[in-house]
Amino acid sequence: MGTRSVTRFWEWGRKIICVGRNFAEHAKELKNELPTEPVLFLKPPTAYVKEGSEILVPHYSSDLHHEVELGVVLGKAGREIPLSSAMEHVAGYALCLDMTARDVQDKCKAKGLPWTLAKAFDTSCPVSDFIPKERIPDPARVELWLKVNGVTRQRGSTAHMIFSVPYLISYISGVMALEEGDLILTGTPKGVGAVHEHDEIQAGIDDVISMTFKVSRRASITQ
Numbered sequence: 001m002g003t004r005s006v007t008r009f010w011e012w013g014r015k016i017i018c019v020g021r022n023f024a025e026h027a028k029e030l031k032n033e034l035p036t037e038p039v040l041f042l043k044p045p046t047a048y049v050k051e052g053s054e055i056l057v058p059h060y061s062s063d064l065h066h067e068v069e070l071g072v073v074l075g076k077a078g079r080e081i082p083l084s085s086a087m088e089h090v091a092g093y094a095l096c097l098d099m100t101a102r103d104v105q106d107k108c109k110a111k112g113l114p115w116t117l118a119k120a121f122d123t124s125c126p127v128s129d130f131i132p133k134e135r136i137p138d139p140a141r142v143e144l145w146l147k148v149n150g151v152t153r154q155r156g157s158t159a160h161m162i163f164s165v166p167y168l169i170s171y172i173s174g175v176m177a178l179e180e181g182d183l184i185l186t187g188t189p190k191g192v193g194a195v196h197e198h199d200e201i202q203a204g205i206d207d208v209i210s211m212t213f214k215v216s217r218r219a220s221i222t223q
């Protein structure tokens, strides 16, 4: 492959590592306990969707939720990364949605099963353009917001994260090697809720970026 730039990280086919329950108010609204260490799950790179394409409700869900999150784009590989140098591994950021089939996730939770069907389906990871690191001098001071059909549903500051961006990088790198082009979704603030076919989702980071997606329904597979 010729030269490729991490500014188009979604084309690299690398890991998407998601952190759950990283905001106390969101853990509470879903009646989950506060985590004592980060809750992690994965999405495949086929989950990516960019502005101009639609978010598809999976055919097996009738309760698709939006979760607006700050994404961290890795610029440098590493394992067992110390907290003190964690930020050197960040190339930049992206505004992300962790689309979640909540009805399916609730069933998985009740049965103690993994969340793959609820979190990893095609179009479950809408992302903005790459945001260079300099545009966000402090990832603990990012104001995230999300509107559905013009009505504000989520607004929250990353100041309220339970585990900080450098801590997450260090922690995750002790579980799995981080690679250039990986994306870490850092968890959603409160206010998650359902979206339906024909809805318009608008999300943003104050003073930095915004993006818009339409919701459509995926046709069921006839077997």
Ligand SMILES: O=C([O-])CC(=O)C(=O)O
Pocket (backbone or CB within 6 Å): 018, 019, 020, 021, 022, 023, 026, 030, 067, 098, 100, 105, 186, 187, 188
């Ligand atoms: O609520 C969930 O499904 C966990 C999660 O992804 C989050 O907190 O961002």
Ligand SMILES: [Mg+2]
Pocket (backbone or CB within 6 Å): 018, 019, 020, 067, 069, 098, 187, 188
């Ligand atoms: Mg999430």
